[in-house]
Each structure stands twice: as C-alpha cells, then as structure tokens.
Amino acid sequence: KAGVTQTPRYLIKTRGQQVTLSCSPISGHRSVSWYQQTPGQGLQFLFEYFSETQRNKGNFPGRFSGRQFSNSRSEMNVSTLELGDSALYLCASSSPPGGLDEKLFFGSGTQLSVL
Amino acid sequence: GQSLEQPSEVTAVEGAIVQINCTYQTSGFYGLSWYQQHDGGAPTFLSYNALDGLEETGRFSSFLSRSDSYGYLLLQELQMKDSASYFCAARRDDKIIFGKGTRLHILP
Numbered sequence: 001k002a003g004v005t006q007t008p009r010y011l012i013k014t015r016g017q018q019v020t021l022s023c024s025p026i027s028g029h030r031s032v033s034w035y036q037q038t039p040g041q042g043l044q045f046l047f048e049y050f051s052e053t054q055r056n057k058g059n060f061p062g063r064f065s066g067r068q069f070s071n072s073r074s075e076m077n078v079s080t081l082e083l084g085d086s087a088l089y090l091c092a093s094s095s096p097p098g099g100l101d102e103k104l105f106f107g108s109g110t111q112l113s114v115l
Numbered sequence: 116g117q118s119l120e121q122p123s124e125v126t127a128v129e130g131a132i133v134q135i136n137c138t139y140q141t142s143g144f145y146g147l148s149w150y151q152q153h154d155g156g157a158p159t160f161l162s163y164n165a166l167d168g169l170e171e172t173g174r175f176s177s178f179l180s181r182s183d184s185y186g187y188l189l190l191q192e193l194q195m196k197d198s199a200s201y202f203c204a205a206r207r208d209d210k211i212i213f214g215k216g217t218r219l220h221i222l223p
Contacts, residue, residue: 004157033211042202042215043158056209090157102146102206106157 006107018079025093032074037088119214126220137203139184144205147186153199
C-alpha cells in the first residue's frame with residue numbers, strides 16, 4: 001500500500017497570500033487529521049475529518065480551514081498568511097477514529113515558509 | 116489545561132536502557148500513543164496503550180497508568196539510529212493532543 005502523500009513538499013509564500021496543501025491518505029483510510037509542527041512546540045492539532053465531515057478543530061484562527069473529498073483526500077487552506085504560520089504541516093490518516101487501536105500514519109509534510 | 120508533559124531532552128549511552136516519561140495535566144485522556152520522529156522525517160507510530168499495563172514491541176515497551184495519569188516509553192539496547200524525537204499523544208474530547216517531544220541523544 002502506498003503511504004500518506006502530501007503535496008507540495010516545500011512552499012514559499014509572502015505575507016497576506018493564501019495557500020492550499022493537499023493530503024492523500026492510505027487507501028481505505030477515511031480519517032484524516034492535520035497538524036502544525038514548529039520547533040519547540042511539538043505537533044499542534046488543527047482539525048480532523050472523517051467521511052467528508054469535520055469532526056473537531058483545534059485552537060487555530062478561522063484563517064485555517066480544511067475539507068475532505070469523497071475519495072478521502074483532504075486539503076487545508078490558510079488565508080492571509082502571517083510570518084508565524086511558517087511551519088511544517090503534517091497530515092495523518094488512520095483507521096476509524098476513536099478505536100482502541102488508534103494509530104496515525106503521517107505523510108512527510110509540507111514545509112511552509114512565509115516571508 | 117489539556118497537555119501532556121515530557122522532558123525536552125534525554126541523553127543515554129549506546130547499548131543502555133532509557134525511559135521517557137509522559138504525564139497528563141488533566142483527566143479524560145483515553146489511551147496513550149508514542150511516535151518517533153527523525154530529523155527531517157515524518158512521525159512514525161511506535162506503540163499504543165489502551166489499558167493500564169505494559170506493551171512490548173521488540174526493543175521498545177510502553178507503559179500506562181491511568182490512575183497516576185502517567186505513562187512511559189522504554190527503549191532497550193539503544194542503537195545510534197534511535198537518536199530522534201519521541202512524542203506521546205492522546206485523544207481527549209475528540210482532539211488529538213501531542214506532548215512537545217523528547218529529544219533523545221545517544222552517546223557512543
């Protein structure tokens with residue numbers, strides 16, 4: 001099985017622009033979650049989707065949004081970029097959420113730099 | 116608040132055993148997971164404890180005590196390739212919370 005695929009791998013944007021990141025989960029996985037990773041802050045939960053529905057959202061401003069398509073692929077969008085949005089954005093797919101054997105499979109991430 | 120606390124760094128010697136602790140700051144977490152992340156790489160799943168007790172997977176073991184709001188990851192027979200960051204994670208209120216990670220340094 002192919003792993004979780006994230007595109008693009010690197011992205012450079014300027015303040016005020018918007019960006020869309022893409023994530024293709026492992027075949028058969030219907031749950032996709034997104035995280036922001038910055039040095040010293042670990043991974044911070046952005047949101048989770050299951051069967052095209054957002055299940056929950058982390059403590060991020062409304063500039064951060066996402067969606068999931070019927071084929072389970074997911075996108076996240078950040079509008080009006082700020083310097084502080086520079087980070088590694090990771091996507092993970094999993095078997096149905098909340099299961100006793102919950103296990104996240106991560107993509108390699110998109111490294112976003114905002115200048 | 117809702118957080119998982121881990122030491123920021125741990126140093127150990129090749130061939131030795133090291134324990135990385137993770138403590139809850141609040142109740143309501145269900146199960147505890149551990150992930151390894153090498154520099155420039157993606158986090159990879161190591162283990163998951165749904166219930167109290169010890170789970171063993173090769174050189175890695177993980178322990179959970181829900182009554183003590185505490186868990187740990189135990190790495191045995193350390194190898195240089197184990198140099199990485201290790202994160203504990205748990206689901207609470209349907210949100211997945213990660214600790215800030217423990218950087219493991221291994222000395223030859």
